[in-house]
Amino acid sequence: MVRVAIIRFPGTNCDLEMAWAVKLASGDPEFVWHEDGGLESFDAVIIPGGFTYGDYIRAGAIAALSPILEEIRECVEEGLPVLGVCNGMQILAEAELIPGTLTVNVGNRFICDWVYLRVERTDTPFTTKYEEGEVIRVPIAHAEGRYYYENPEEIEDNVVFRFCGPDGDVSEEYNPNGSVGCIAGVVNDDGNVIGMMPHPERAAHSLLNSDDGLRLFESLVEWCRS
Known part of the structure; x- marks a missing residue:
């Protein structure tokens, strides 16, 4: 069984949904309190969404x-x-x-909506079950989700997901938060660390209006088994 650590901080609130999605993909999720540690026996690590430490200073700054x-x-x-x-x-x-930083959305507003993403890479542990260029539908819910990198052309190969239209068209029309290059998810240079603002765990079953996110977790489990 693929053991997946789901890290909990004060203010984490998407941990249960994340565990549910991992279970749907036949993985074995286990919650790990950030002060306890002990990740030696796990096959993968997930940091779920929420508002750690109330997003004081900057979102994620204290938890980091x-x-x-x-x-x-x-x-x-x-x-x-x-x-x-x-x-x-x-x-x-x-x-x-991961490269880059996150800042406040254009318009300085919290956004909760469904968006379309174009899959840009399928060679990561989390995207092997997608097709390159495929369009998936998942929700977002954030106030500081605008991705920024000073020279985005330098990280073109790190982009995993982009905000797009239902036909895969990438343009500012479909960019909900003003992220540079419509970037919604990036991977580190080694290809094993992915950060994404949209919530695949909230799109892991057809009852949630989309199961497009489930394949992300299935990709992870298959990758770890292999």
Whole structure:
């Protein structure tokens, strides 16, 4: 059984949905309190969404200073897959485990909506069950989700998901938060750490209006088994 650590911080609130999605993909999720640590026996790590420490200073800034991030860094160096969703992506960015940073949405408003994403890479632990260029439908819910990188052309190969229209058209018309290059998800240079603002765990079953997110977790489980 593929064991997946789901990290909990004060203010984490998407942990149960994340565990449910991992179970649907035949994985074995286990909650790990950030102060307890102990990631040695896990096959993968997920940092779910929420509002860690009330998003004081900046979203994810305080959580990124937790000692468990050093353990996660060791997992990354060993090649384990690590996923950060929404607040989890913000934490990974603050810890410099993925390129770029997240800032307030254009219009300075919290956005909760369904969006379309174009899959740009299928060679990561979380995207092998997608097709390159495929369009998937998932929800977003964030206030500080605008991705920024000073020279986006330098990280073109790191882009995993982009906001797009239902036909795959990438343009500012379909960019909900003003992210540079319509970027919705990025991977580190080694390809095993992904941060994404949209919530695949909230689109893991047809009863949720989309099951497009389930294949992300199925990809992870299959990758770990192989």
